Amino acid sequence: MIKVGIVGGTGYTGVELLRILATHPEAEVSCITSRSEAGLAVADLYPNLRGHYDLAFSEPDPDTLAQCDLVFFATPHGVAMRLAPELIARGTRVVDLSADFRIKDLDVWAKWYGMPHETPEWAEKAVYGLPEVARAAIRDAQLVANPGCYPTAVQLGLIPLLENGLVKTDRIIADAKSGASGAGRQANVGMLHGEIGESFKAYGASGHRHLPEIRQGLVAASGDSQLGVTFVPHLVPMIRGIEATLYAELNNPADFDRLQSLYEARYRDEPFVDVLPFGSHPDTRSVRGANHCRMALHRQEDSNLVIITSVIDNLVKGAAGQAVQNMNVMFGLQENLGLQAPAMLP
Amino acid sequence: MIKVGIVGGTGYTGVELLRILATHPEAEVSCITSRSEAGLAVADLYPNLRGHYDLAFSEPDPDTLAQCDLVFFATPHGVAMRLAPELIARGTRVVDLSADFRIKDLDVWAKWYGMPHETPEWAEKAVYGLPEVARAAIRDAQLVANPGCYPTAVQLGLIPLLENGLVKTDRIIADAKSGASGAGRQANVGMLHGEIGESFKAYGASGHRHLPEIRQGLVAASGDSQLGVTFVPHLVPMIRGIEATLYAELNNPADFDRLQSLYEARYRDEPFVDVLPFGSHPDTRSVRGANHCRMALHRQEDSNLVIITSVIDNLVKGAAGQAVQNMNVMFGLQENLGLQAPAMLP
Amino acid sequence: MIKVGIVGGTGYTGVELLRILATHPEAEVSCITSRSEAGLAVADLYPNLRGHYDLAFSEPDPDTLAQCDLVFFATPHGVAMRLAPELIARGTRVVDLSADFRIKDLDVWAKWYGMPHETPEWAEKAVYGLPEVARAAIRDAQLVANPGCYPTAVQLGLIPLLENGLVKTDRIIADAKSGASGAGRQANVGMLHGEIGESFKAYGASGHRHLPEIRQGLVAASGDSQLGVTFVPHLVPMIRGIEATLYAELNNPADFDRLQSLYEARYRDEPFVDVLPFGSHPDTRSVRGANHCRMALHRQEDSNLVIITSVIDNLVKGAAGQAVQNMNVMFGLQENLGLQAPAMLP
């Protein structure tokens, strides 16, 4: 039984970790922290967990956390950067769901997150936890930087093209859309149902924190350090789900004929990536509550553009589910343990 | 391993049965029928099931169905009435999610469902499958009539009062609200997102099919054949969930003091009924995707009215989940097998 | 041209006043105040008003406001109570959309609003602004207390019964449902789209501030100071709209035959009350953005209960629209001026 701790458990990624781990046969949550809600029973904040957990939120205490085999950080950026290294030093492995260890270029990180990085050596050591790309490294990692939600949907959709050098790397476009839970559970007028419940808009169109993370992943996949990607996120009046519509230009139009089989081959052995038939339209509900990424390829007449539509649940494959998948890999468990339930449709 | 068949699998209760049974350790779906979609792979109609089922829909065939240990009917009314008896005669047990066997008074049934009942002897033999009331009878039943969604939420909320004769039985009111999935998956202009996605209304306020079913259950619980109940359903712009706000007048206001403990005692050993602290407000999301019914009691100043708010997921405790709970009871399994995952929140 | 001021213009009732007044031929908004947003252009906070207003929010200044013919208060409770009397003393008429002057019993007011009333004489002088009941008094009023949203829907639905003494006054039930805009535009985790966008629940079931306001109106209509009413509000995952399902017991069942004509007669000359055919189901979208209240009567078999379903837009007939209707009455204008556009459907 893996003894699990969760730091910062009151947000949506925290409750989602609890939901998933509630049925995980090999992991047990022994500690969940929250400064704001210390003392409150988890089930009083999240009634869906009544009967599943006796646990109460506690003040974060390094000694207690260090007794865990694994600690998940579901905290705002800046927290794991300071606390994780101590836990690792004491033998606890860490999966950080925040952005603290995702970006290797710390000047870029500092610019987008508005603070200097305080533990650069760990930013370097951290393994970027996209299992479809870094499974072997994750297996032995002490510290896993769990990918962001948008970056997961975008990278999985594009890497087969980039790994094979099939597209022009100077004008990739990722037009992505997310449900409201992606903004977390903060009091914020802009996220009230009355404000966004029946509206749609782009945001961060001039630049978003996930852009450098996306670019880092695509550069790695393509080997082209000059790769240029445009990323525009949008807010959808739904709770869960991300859809990314991706545009890339083939170097050789003839390659269109082999794209479908190339994608299928790339992901054949991946438990959580599902390539639909050419021309399909995956919808976000087909992955709601599940750890899958489903995608499909499209071509329009007289066009060299490959269009990929990729969907995930931002709280599962885009956060807590991928974190549990990483835990399974780190501890040598069957990779889909605790993640086998189908998506909830309708 | 219980060999399961599903008749009429293309609707929302059908896909919900498949979703739940996909992780049930003791049951296996060996056959799922649909006249309209015969030949289509289940996963092609419901992409959330990709990777979970190889099954395709087939024409309903009594010989194939009779080889199942249990057959679920997820059909419009009038189908199970004709087909179930033959299967039972051949040794297959049946849980009917339709209304065919719910009402004992067949004149009442005929009036509300617009056809004469064709197998009255089975309407009499059928066990009304509300485990919290009829567990023992369900255990041995060949035919279980799975309760309707509204009747489940309303009966569970009121029976502790009625079993103990605490309220006036001539003026009970059930004001209930349901998400759109309760109307099923039929092409219907009135259920388009464009029509109901941002609106709220009552429907069937002058009379609804679930009224006689509710009344039958409340009469049984109270022993008062003259019991009078008013039931008004409403349509909520959400997909899943039912909330019932119930009003009943105490015979003796002093009883208010013991109501909470009485409800807690009544449901203490029930795996799927959760009585919240007095004055709580259960929300439908706290049971979304789960088989629980959560409820709370309220009193307003200077009032003899007991107010109970009761929530379920109409597709789970209101349909497929309760059907699987009944299967577990019928086959002597742990009652919550396959039904242990927490509700999905957010 | 009526010179209009608005105090507290940043909330949903404020922007709704601006939306309605933008096309009102006889009124002009000359001043709109907000402590928090002073200096900000109205159109920068509310882009739907771009091109309609040059106005910016200003600090509330009695001298400026006193130059208005009419001032609307769209403020939290406690503000109008202090500021309105001074303006009235200087000859400005006031319509208060807050709760400060709605309740005549100031002990009751103090109990529900958590503060002593500071201008009791004005609470007494204020006219409760439900034009369908108090048109003549509104015409001459210096201070109009604009009714709450729930109380408007509930009173309009019940007064024909109560004015005619047709129902038992000791067990009236109002089960009401509202969209999220009713909670205003405050940063509040509980009103995030992620929390309520796909859920339904009751709230305030043990007591809500609108209960005494409702009771006061029903007592006045019935003349029965002992009248008892139960009121349970619910939160609907939509932005605008209130539906109230009302239950009252006829003294004489024979009266059912004349109820429809009685309701039609009561409201025949009312520009904003629409009685639908018996057994209809008005939906909230049929009044979205409009100042109408639509209602219908229902009877269930073997029942003495009259069931009335009544719908309004909580921000229009439940707030800003009714305030403009009151202004029209106060200034002798055609009552529907600026309020003639049909509801927006779909």
Added chain:
Amino acid sequence: MIKVGIVGGTGYTGVELLRILATHPEAEVSCITSRSEAGLAVADLYPNLRGHYDLAFSEPDPDTLAQCDLVFFATPHGVAMRLAPELIARGTRVVDLSADFRIKDLDVWAKWYGMPHETPEWAEKAVYGLPEVARAAIRDAQLVANPGCYPTAVQLGLIPLLENGLVKTDRIIADAKSGASGAGRQANVGMLHGEIGESFKAYGASGHRHLPEIRQGLVAASGDSQLGVTFVPHLVPMIRGIEATLYAELNNPADFDRLQSLYEARYRDEPFVDVLPFGSHPDTRSVRGANHCRMALHRQEDSNLVIITSVIDNLVKGAAGQAVQNMNVMFGLQENLGLQAPAMLP
């Protein structure tokens, strides 16, 4: 007073025409047809119109329609093509909201709409009714082809770039998103609230009917017959609204500095096009129910791509509102007559 007829009034564009025309001071609807609903009162199908129209739907009758000054066609494609020419021959002017007369290349039209065009001479004579481009021609037109919803949002967002030859015309991308009302009011399982109310997806990603219409408009604006545009529509779980995120590559990056002023100048005199400050994020609610198109420009670091986000209400500027705007132009009225109300927010 302009005597108006509407052919095919039961769909969403039909009811939207009625909603807008209800307050138009210079137009009167004298006739509205529907084969399916002939005889039914308009207000019985659309309760929001109760009190606004006495009209009932009638069988389409050329003699009656020919007595109108203007007839709007709100019909499926293939109807106006056959009926409009006769009306025009009899002196009635026509605005066709369907696709029959939008595409000049009739081979392209026939391919996308699945039938040969039956009145090619009128397809040639018809004026494409985008007033911001063709105002003068619309003024004298007998037949106006009202633009599609997506094409309106996309063309308005891109034409300032194309008219000035600022961008590469071989790789324009339009990633557009629409609410559910865009699919019309047809019984269709795929548009049920239960199917799409909490999900997001692309559709028509391999080719959509609006692509050739968009391309025709962009070719005209740019003068480049080889122009290449990729268009991917998406379905948003809301009722009204379209957002288009547009990507085009500047020939000369230095032009970024003058784009904002260029857009503002292009639309300065347009009553219904609103250019927001650089870097803004217009949301669809800011135009809900209004005839405006609001747009903003964006640039991402180290990128030559111009990003334009453009929003309209698909039923107003994308259909009925633009049709009324065209009517106003055709009859020499003030262009915003009947279209002055602000959008409804929240």
